[in-house]
Amino acid sequence: MSNHSDPKNSADSRDAHKVTASAKRELPDPAEGNQSLPPALLLIFAAIICFAGVYLGIYHGGFQGSVYNESESTPDLLSSRKNGAAAVTQAPVELSLVEQGKAIYSNCQPCHQASGLGIAGQFPTLVGTEYVISSEKRLVSILLKGVAGPIKVAGATYNGAMPAWEKALSDRKIAAVASYVRATWGNNAPEISEAKVAALKKQLIERTAPWTEAELLAIPADAAIEGAVESAAPAGVSAATAKTTGAAVDIEAGKAQYMAICVACHQPTGLGLFPVFPPLVNSEYVKGSPERLVAIILNGVMGPITVDGKPYNNMMPAQGALLTDTKISQVASYVRTAFGEGASPVTVEQVAETRKKYGARPTGWTEAELKAFPQ
Numbered sequence: 001m002s003n004h005s006d007p008k009n010s011a012d013s014r015d016a017h018k019v020t021a022s023a024k025r026e027l028p029d030p031a032e033g034n035q036s037l038p039p040a041l042l043l044i045f046a047a048i049i050c051f052a053g054v055y056l057g058i059y060h061g062g063f064q065g066s067v068y069n070e071s072e073s074t075p076d077l078l079s080s081r082k083n084g085a086a087a088v089t090q091a092p093v094e095l096s097l098v099e100q101g102k103a104i105y106s107n108c109q110p111c112h113q114a115s116g117l118g119i120a121g122q123f124p125t126l127v128g129t130e131y132v133i134s135s136e137k138r139l140v141s142i143l144l145k146g147v148a149g150p151i152k153v154a155g156a157t158y159n160g161a162m163p164a165w166e167k168a169l170s171d172r173k174i175a176a177v178a179s180y181v182r183a184t185w186g187n188n189a190p191e192i193s194e195a196k197v198a199a200l201k202k203q204l205i206e207r208t209a210p211w212t213e214a215e216l217l218a219i220p221a222d223a224a225i226e227g228a229v230e231s232a233a234p235a236g237v238s239a240a241t242a243k244t245t246g247a248a249v250d251i252e253a254g255k256a257q258y259m260a261i262c263v264a265c266h267q268p269t270g271l272g273l274f275p276v277f278p279p280l281v282n283s284e285y286v287k288g289s290p291e292r293l294v295a296i297i298l299n300g301v302m303g304p305i306t307v308d309g310k311p312y313n314n315m316m317p318a319q320g321a322l323l324t325d326t327k328i329s330q331v332a333s334y335v336r337t338a339f340g341e342g343a344s345p346v347t348v349e350q351v352a353e354t355r356k357k358y359g360a361r362p363t364g365w366t367e368a369e370l371k372a373f374p375q
């Protein structure tokens with residue numbers, strides 16, 4: 001007896017044929033298992049991973065915590081590539097004193113006000129006074145010990161008391177706030193280092209009383225604080241300041257401007273972002289005529305322009321309305337020292353003159369116009 005002759009069995013096998021036939025018409029059921037990715041997708045992932053690797057390779061900044069802190073970072077720190085004359089320094093770079101001082105000024109603000117102008121009859125102004133912008137020794141003496149009794153400031157006489165800060169603020173904080181008030185509201189005096197504050201504090205250790213006006217005026221207006229043992233400044237910074245001796249342009253403040261304004265486009269490295277933002281490194285516009293650089297910052301740039309051999313066609317917004325002459329001189333000087341192979345700094349007077357000539361211009365510069373600038 002065989003199953004073939006069983007009518008019930010043959011009906012079953014016919015059904016089975018039908019089922020397989022219809023199953024063949026369907027797409028296969030989704031199943032678990034290994035299937036290779038579409039090659040195009042693989043390529044895209046590979047490219048992304050490659051890009052990330054290269055990017056990290058260039059911009060790892062030694063994996064230091066401060067690298068992506070905009071106010072502590074520097075172009076050299078961020079990029080391991082050498083740019084122009086600026087050598088790579090891996091030393092951690094600190095927040096500039098002026099920047100630190102801004103926060104510490106909150107101690108002074110209740111009396112001297114955010115504007116630095118004080119309150120008539122009660123608190124004297126800090127803008128342009130012989131105690132703030134003249135001798136560093138006077139200012140630090142005031143901050144360490146305070147002032148009491150009648151004092152004439154900017155033509156008005158005050159008779160109040162300014163508290164001593166040597167107990168409340170560290171040497172570093174006193175240096176920072178002193179540097180801040182010397183570099184703000186149009187004041188343009190050099191910063192005062194922590195080492196100088198420490199040195200003067202030591203020299204005045206015996207004194208507890210606040211100063212009187214007569215004592216303060218007895219400190220010569222150009223008296224420097226002697227005996228400060230400076231710790232080595234980061235190489236980039238000392239090179240930058242060294243080049244400006246003689247001209248009182250605050251390059252550190254310029255760096256802060258750069259890190260606040262230009263950095264978004266020209267990048268911390270000054271290398272820009274091809275093909276959108278041109279580099280400031282190896283740019284004739286940075287190291288060439290200071291007047292032209294100031295004109296660029298004042299009015300912006302538009303249209304096709306070739307920088308360091310590569311073409312760009314974009315537009316740089318004018319900064320003239322946002323920045324004072326002092327700030328433009330600082331940022332231009334920073335850019336020239338950091339990216340322009342140490343080109344000379346730009347003075348406030350040069351900026352003022354350039355603004356007088358071109359300040360009213362409504363549009364950005366074109367490449368042809370920039371090329372026509374006198375060198």
Ligand code: HEC
Nearest residue numbers: 107108111124125129131147148149151158159160161162
């Ligand atoms: C409690 C109010 C008060 C605070 C806070 C204060 N000052 Fe003063 N400051 C005064 C007064 C009042 C005088 C004038 C003293 C006098 O009349 O003898 C003065 C004088 C000065 C002077 C010399 C005169 C001038 O205007 O150039 C300087 C510089 C100065 N203060 C800086 C500072 C700084 C920096 C801070 C913050 C660390 C600060 N002061 C915090 C009240 C204050």
Ligand code: HEC
Nearest residue numbers: 261262265278279283285301302303307312313314315316
């Ligand atoms: C919003 C982006 C942006 C900001 C902010 C910016 N720039 Fe530019 N900058 C550009 C672009 C884009 C160009 C090129 C314009 C073109 O293609 O015509 C340029 C061109 C320049 C040039 C001439 C070409 C070169 O690379 O040398 C200089 C110099 C320059 N910028 C300096 C500065 C300085 C200094 C600051 C800060 C005060 C600044 N820029 C802020 C986008 C910007």
